[in-house]
Each structure stands twice: as structure tokens, then as C-alpha cells.
Amino acid sequence: MNAKNSRDGLLTEAIDYYADHGVRDTSLRTLAAAIGTSQRMLHYHFGDRGDLLAAVITEVVAREIAALEAMSAEERDPFDALGRHWARVRATARKFGPLYFELSTHAMYGAPYAVRLPEVLVTRYAAVFAQTYATVTDAEHSSRLARLTLGVGRGLLFDVLLDDDLDAADAAVAEFTAMVRHRIAHRRDHGT
Missing domain, CATH: 1.10.10 (Arc Repressor Mutant, subunit A)
Structure with a gap:
């Protein structure tokens, strides 16, 4: 073969x-x-077709997770790793974003092949974000930040696919990053 x-x-x-x-x-x-x-x-x-679609989205997400894990391992500052990850997502948004959201809707509508997609699309991704944040905050807080980061990033990706305003998305990522940095510093300084 x-x-x-x-x-x-x-x-x-x-x-x-x-x-x-x-x-x-x-x-x-x-x-x-x-x-x-x-x-x-x-x-x-x-x-069948469903099994192929499940393999497609699993592979696309696995590649992104591997890239994020590598970036997190290479960077001392988790925010630098997350910034690099956003740059990667941004660079491939037009190619892979529509596919990601199209297959996500299959999971939302309960397509039989898509039953594992929430674990692939949410749980695995959030775990890597949580690992990245765990270098600067406690496990519970890093878990919450992971879900928040996932939601903000996907929302901004969705917006970029609709309005193509990469500058606005980049500015929002910078603002979000500054807010999270500030919150982590505040928790560390005040024990909250």
C-alpha cells in the first residue's frame, strides 16, 4: 500500500x-x-462516514493540543505560550475554523458519530490550558481559567470567521491576557 x-x-x-x-x-x-x-x-x-468525521476532528484537535503542549513546555511564562497558541489559531482560522464549528454543530445535534466530540473538543483542550495555568496558580483556579480561556478563544475565533477583523480579535486577546495576569497577581499578592 x-x-x-x-x-x-x-x-x-x-x-x-x-x-x-x-x-x-x-x-x-x-x-x-x-x-x-x-x-x-x-x-x-x-x-463509515461518521467514523471518518470523528477521526478528522480528533486529529485536528490532537495536532492543536500537541502544539499547545510543546509551546507550554518551551515557554517560562504561560502567557507567552498562550499568546503563541493564539497566533497559531489565528494563522489557521480561515482553513480550520469553519471545519471545527461545522463538526461541533454535529455534536450539538447529537450525531451518533459525534458522541465523543465534547471530550475531544472541550475536556482535552481545557486540560492542557489548565496545565499551562497551573504553573502560576492553584489547580482549582487554573481549571476555571482554562474553561474561560477556551470560551473566550472560541468566541473570538467565531467572530473572526464572521467579520474577518483580526485586529479586533488580537486586541481582545491582549485585553483578556492582561485581565487574567492581573487577577493571578492579585490572588498571589492577597491570598484570594
Whole structure:
């Protein structure tokens, strides 16, 4: 089997296709033709369409989590790591943002394949943010900040996809970061 028809090769091709065209009601046959493989190969590696979509979003999120973990390990200041992560999200917003939100709506509507997506899209991501914040605050506070950061970041990403105002989103990220830094410093200085 050549690399293009390997599971990883097909998954990368599927991610790129869906990122460029959206998921919509694309059948496995249509996807296979578009990425230069057969429907049989997609079935062999992924099962049905839902299983492929679950693999797509799991892989996209896994790549983002790995990047955030690497940034957190490289930076002494967690806010520098989070700033680098925002820059990465910002740079890929147009390509992966619509795919992310489209598949998220499948989870919201209870698509059978999407039953694990909340764990992938919320729990895993929040855990990495919490780990990053844990270097500067206690576990309970870092957990709350993780959910807040996740919500703010996704809201800003959603807005950017609608209005394309990257400058406004960057300014909001800077303001949010300043507020969180201030809150952490206040807690540390006053024991609250």
C-alpha cells in the first residue's frame, strides 16, 4: 500500500479536503474521488462516514493540543505560550475554523458519530490550558481559567470567521491576557 493510501495519508487528505470545502453532505464516494482514492480504501481504514468525521476532528484537535503542549513546555511564562497558541489559531482560522464549528454543530445535534466530540473538543483542550495555568496558580483556579480561556478563544475565533477583523480579535486577546495576569497577581499578592 502506498503512503497516499495509508490511513495517515488518507486522513491528511480528508482533513485538507474538508477544511477547503466543508463537510456538508459529502459522501465517501465524492470524497474518495476528490482526494484520489477509492471509497473502498476509506471504508477499509475508517469504516463509515461518521467514523471518518470523528477521526478528522480528533486529529485536528490532537495536532492543536500537541502544539499547545510543546509551546507550554518551551515557554517560562504561560502567557507567552498562550499568546503563541493564539497566533497559531489565528494563522489557521480561515482553513480550520469553519471545519471545527461545522463538526461541533454535529455534536450539538447529537450525531451518533459525534458522541465523543465534547471530550475531544472541550475536556482535552481545557486540560492542557489548565496545565499551562497551573504553573502560576492553584489547580482549582487554573481549571476555571482554562474553561474561560477556551470560551473566550472560541468566541473570538467565531467572530473572526464572521467579520474577518483580526485586529479586533488580537486586541481582545491582549485585553483578556492582561485581565487574567492581573487577577493571578492579585490572588498571589492577597491570598484570594
